[in-house]
Amino acid sequence: MSKILRINMSDLGHKWETLPKKYETLAGRAFTSAVIHNEVDPTCHPLREKNKFIISPGLLAGTMAPSSGRLSVGGKSPLTGGIKEANAGGLTATRLGYLGLQGVIIEGAPPVETKDWYSIYIGKDKCEVKKTSDYAGIGLYELIGKIWKDYPSKPGIIGCGIAGQRLHKGAGVFGNNVENTDPGRYAGRGGLGAVLGSKRIIAIISDASDGSRPEAKDKDRFEKGRKAFKKALDNHALTGRLNNEKGEPYGALKNYGTNVLQNILNEAGALPTRGFRTGRFEDAAKISGEAVHDLIDKTRKRFGDKAEGKYGHACHPGCVIACSNVVPYEKTGKAQVSPLEYETAWAFGTNLGIGVLHDVAEMNRICNDLGLDTIEAGNAIAMFMESGLIDFGDGPAAIELLMKGYHPESAKGALVCSGALTAGETLGVSRIPVVKGQALPAYDPRPIRGIGVTYATTTMGADHTAGYTIAAEIVGIKGTVTDPKAIDKAELSRTFQATTAYIDSTGYCLFIAFCVLDDDSGFGGMLDTVNGFLGKDIDVGEYGMAILKNERAFNKGAGFTAKDDRLPEFFYTEPFPPHNVVFEVSDEELDAVYKDM
C-alpha cells in the first residue's frame, strides 16, 4: 500500500498523494488516529466542514493472512466529542488493500443549504464523486441491492443510513456483507455515520477490479508466519474449526458466535440486566449463541436447501474464525438478520429484559436498515424503560419505538437514534450508563473491574473492545484467570489497550487475541506476518502506545480531563446482585492508566 486518496467535499475534487514517510508503517487505527491528530482541530464541530472522515484498511487487508481484512474508520465523534476509531469486517478493507490504498481522507463539506446527496466511487486509479440523491432516505437493505445492480463488479460498500443522513449521534457506519444480503457489517460506535451524513455522503463504493493482492516485503517470513498462525487458530478451542474428528462441535466462535458469552456472563453474575440493575437474566439462555445454533439446526432440518440460517459465517473474505451468523425466521427458515452478535443480543435482549430471540433479532434488523449502532440504540431504548414510558420486557413496544426512527417528524424516533445520553437526559433519567457520552456494552464493571477501568479510561468512551480484559478476567490466559474483583487493574487495562491498538491497525480481528495469548506459536506466527509484510520489526507495545498517545493528545485538546475518565455515579453507589458489589477502583488507579500521557 502506498497511496492516500484525499477527497474534498467542499469542491467535490480529489487528489492522490504519495504516502509520507511518517505514515509508512501506519494502517487501520494507527493511520486514522494519526491523521485525525495531525489534521483535525480537536475543538471543531464534529458535524461541520472542519471534521474529517478517515478510512483505512488494516495493514494486512487483502493479503492471505487469516482473518486480516478488517477496516478502520475514524473522525471526531459527535457522540463523545473526542477521537473515534470504529472497526468492521465486510468487503471494503480487502478491496482497498487490492487498490493499494493506505487511506482515504474525506474533508470539507458541501454548503449547508445543499439538498444533494453524493456517493464516492473508488476504483483502480480512479475516483468519482457522484450525485446520487436517489440513494437517500431508503433502507439499507434496499440500498445495497441497488448499488450492486448499478455496479455488477460486487464492490465493497460503506456509508450511512437514514439515521446518519439526519445527523443523529447514534448512527453507525454500515458495510455490506460478503454476499451483499445484509448491511450488517457495522463500524457502529461513536456516531461516525452522522459525520458521513454531514458531508452529504451516502455510500463509498470500493471496486477492486484490476487491483492486485498486496505483497509482503519479506515473502518467506510472511508465508512461514501465515501458516503457523493459521494452524494455531484452527486448533484453538475458541477460534478453531467447526467440528472435531468425531464430527462434534469444536470451535466455540464458529459454532456459537460471540453470543456464546451470554450464558457465561450470566453464570458469572456480571450480565447487565434491565438497565444495569442485576447480573443475572432468567431468559439469557433463550437469546444466547447456543439458542441461535439450535434454531439454525432446527430450520435446516425442516427446510433443507431453502434454509438460510448459518453459523460459521465469515464477515470478510479470508476469515478462518468465522464467528458471524445468519439468524433465520423460525417459521420460514429465511434470513432475518446477519449477524446477531453478543453485544446486540445483550443490548436488545438482556438489557431490556426481553427474552424472545425473534424480537431481539428484529431490532437488530431494524438498526441495520436504519443505519444505527445497536449498542447505542439498545441503551437508548433502556432509557425509555427507565423513565417508565414503556415497560422492561415489552418486546413489541420496543420494536414499535425503534420503528419510529424511520419517521422524520417523530421526536421519539429522533431520541432513540440519538444515543443513551441524549435520550436519558431528555427523559429525566439519572442512571445513564455512559462514559464520555458513549453507552456501556455488555459487561458490568462492578463485578469485573478491569473492563470497568477500560470503559472509564479509553479514549473512545465506554468500549469493551478498546482493552478487552475479559480475556484475562473470565476466559483466562494460558489457564490462569485474573481475579475479576481485584481493584489493581490499571496495568492490565493499559497493556490490553495498547495491544488492542496494535491489533486494530494490523487488519487482524480482535478475536485472534484469544489464540495468540494462549499459544506462543500463534503469537510468533502473527508477528512474522506483520513484520514480514513490512520488511522490518515493529514492537507491539510501542506501536500501540504511540497510537494511544495521539488519541490522548487529541482528547486533551478537545477539553477532556481526568474527570472524564470516570464511570457514572450509580456504579459507585448501587450494589449489583448477585455479588452485591460496587465499582471500587480508586480515582488514583484510574489515572494511573495514562499517568504519563
Next chain:
Amino acid sequence: MKVFVKLYATLRKLAPPDNELGEFFEVEFNGATISDLIEQLGFTQEQARIVFVNDNQTSDLLSALRNGDRVVMFPPVGGG
C-alpha cells in the same frame, strides 16, 4: 452424593438429551473433587476451561465438592 450440573457450548453434548439449555441436571456423583466430576461426565480438564461452583468461578479443580453443590462448566469461550 448428588450434585447439580449445567453444561454449555460444546460441552452440552454430554448433558442428558432432555436437559434444557440453561437448566441444571442432577448427577449421582461417586468421586470427591471437581476433576473427578469432569472425568465422570466424560470430558477432559482442558475442555472444562471455565468452572463455577455455587456461583463463584474457580480454577482449583482439586477442590472437594459437597452434596448439593451447583457446578457450571464451559469450554474455552470468548468473543465480544
